[in-house]
Amino acid sequence: MLLSVLEVIVGLSNVILGVLLLFHVRSALRATIGPCSQEPAQGNVAIMIPFFNEPHDTLIDALNAIEQQDYLGRIEIILVDDGSTNDTSVHVRRWLAQRRHWRYHLEVLERNGGRKGKALDIAMGLVSRMAEVVTVIDSDTLLAPSALQRAMDVLLQDERNVACCGLIIPMQRQGNLVEKLQYYEHTGFLLAVKHAQSKIGKVAVIAGAFSLHRTWALKELGGWGQWLVEDVAWTWKALANGYRIVYAEDAIAYTVCPSSFTQLFRQRRRWARGKVEAVVAAWQTSRWQSVLLMPWTLLWGQISFLPCLLIAPALAWVPGSSGLAVMVTLNVGLMIVLYLLAHKRDPNHRRVARGARISAALKATACNLLFDVINIPANLLGVVDGVCNRPKAWLTRLPHGAGNSASSPNDADAST
Template sequence: MTYPMRKEFGVPGHAIEKSPVRFPASAEHACASPVQPVELTAGPTVKTPAHSTSAKEQSRWYLPVRIKFALSLILATMWSVLSFYLGQRWLADMSHLFGTAWAYLILFGIAILPGFMNAFLLSSLLMDRRPVLREANEPLPGISMLVAAYNEEASIAQTIESIAQQAYPGELQVIVVNDGSSDGTAAELDRLPYPWLEVIHLPSNIGKAGALNEGLKQVRHKLTITVDGDSYLYRHALENLTRRYLSDPPNTKAVAGAVLVRNSRTNLVTQIQEWDYFHGIAAIKRVQSLYQGTLVAQGAFSVYDTEVLRHVGGWPHSVGEDIVLTWAILKAGYRVGFAENACLFTNAPTTMRQFIRQRQRWSRGLIEAFKEHWQMLFELRMTTVFIWWNLLFPYMDVVYTLAFVPGMVLALFGIYWIAGPMTLLVLPMALIINGIMYRIQSGMFAEQDLKVRRNWLGFICYSLFYGLVLQPACVVGYVQEFVMRTKRWGTK
């Protein structure tokens, strides 16, 4: 069982491909499905999205965002009340064993609150209608791209080549900050021939936030896009990201792109993460964007208003610099969106140890965001509900780790003190949500001429065992933020 809305996750313009895009053999097509992998193709075609609707149809079925928000809250509350009513016998049994206070903490931590969040997510996804992008024939502004690289000898050239193949129809400035790499990253960068490429070689490692801030000093365009040094941009990614930014409400000052796993064929660890990126994170970002506030414009691929970036002080020196920066933008009163069709493929951790370290770092970033921007809890806007949910994650992760996991072990031996028949209520909801997520994401893939691939083993492990590793790792990350002071490059 994993929780939704974890920190963490439209209709594309009818743009004509400017040049063929060669997708490297190591890049993955996305996620598990009964469809066999096929080679990606790209060419000078104009494609109308299969599910595009006319302005008249959109107007006919349109519900204001605040009405959607209210309906989702009502439906989620009704589900929670029903769950609480049905769980009275379970609550009584646990009260007899552990005491009333502990019984309530366990019930709400592993059933009521996750059920509320899942119901809210489900109803929101069903009502979500992505706004139409700005027409492709309208000119696009110049953009500046920042790529912070530390020991990226094996991938940095391919990342820059993927930018070149975008053929972005506007002025392009690319600034790569080599953050004191000790491998051959500098030599790889110096041999690249692109006239729009600017390289800053830092004499020593100062950390990702510091490297990005050094690059920000050289930015000359109104829009700044960040890309990780081991990533690959899929076709139209820059154009789709920029058009989403321009098409969103005027107070939008950042938009997160869609980050997908590039190396999912490596082993089971990456196969599981493929589902997390393709399924869970994307759906969460979609819902948060619907309600005017994606909580993480990830550094791997996002666009920001340059003036706002400088106004909030750039990237903070923190473990989770992207989440802290995003909350600073939200706290300043701006909106953060999500471009689900602006796809970037990145390398996920390949070992369980690397994965655990990554999620511990993300958890530290959440605590950093609360420490820096706790005032967000008291703002009257739809985004605030997600801030409160993030505040509840440490509590739910602790209950999951210390109560639910032992309860599942006991249930295997026929002892239903904690995990019993009541926990089965979450299964229908989880199945429905997974089906909705898959339908939405596979539709987006079809529009982008991407094919989902067969990855059933990854899906099974993601569904059944992911939380057994993820949530204890998050608990350790929360503790680390209060006892550790180191702030340095780590896994993404």
């Protein structure tokens, strides 16, 4: 009985991975025809940056990166100090006192709201009527100079697109084991999944570290304050309303990720609870659309709770498991191929030799499989938190001291 259940789960996961692979092949064939011409976007953009006890130099670096944006339209930046107990706002005011290219507004809250979504809702009330697009970035995220322009170009390609996210790359790619594992996660399998999802306008998560939303969609669907993991839940609510959400793979942002297993555990526990919030938000919006989103839930569930690295050792000891062994092997093979495609699309690796690319794909796949096993306890506890409706706690925030932003360790991307 157990083998049959595992075969169904892994088999469905293989079908989903196969469909994603087909979208990659289709995209590659279309790319040979040449890109379609499009005028660069020039709409007015509002950037919202909530922060909580962020070190002032980290936030100033993020603001300097915004100053260097080569965007053709107008940008306004709303900074919300979410009840910080350090002196970051003082340093921000000094920075703002100098002549700046874009328009800035700093709002200081007396008390911390406990969740990033609440600070974003306050910032939304300060956005000017002229803003056509609202962008959310984390206070420890650095945008590449062309990031905003490229993301806007993708978002405005289709009137049905209501949101877009960029490529999030962890800064600490050469750090410790935790940091390296996250780098492979964000630049490998997740990149491949998002690219395929974007082709049908069904990107399942727009990363809170760098995401764009049409202003009218935010006003229609509402903000983020009711959720613990606001980016995932808002995304699923938008998808359940039938809107398109896309991905700009050339819009690059560099961000800080957890650097210890303790921080990682807390982040992934919160993300897993966010998945429960997202499913509920979608179900309450449209049951039919929720059913159409179930493949992404299934894929996340298989990766989060039954990764192939966990299943494989048992196959040698269980009689009659040859069919499951084939499915597991196929699952890993599909992940390797998807990573190869993602690695080729990564701007940092497009000119890497084929042999080095294959070696990197094998290494990254092994790291991702190991990472999936490491995250199982946090995923399980997060789902229990959501199902039992336990009190919402940010988990990665600290009430005092520097080093923790309103999303730190960062909300880079809550998986598929």
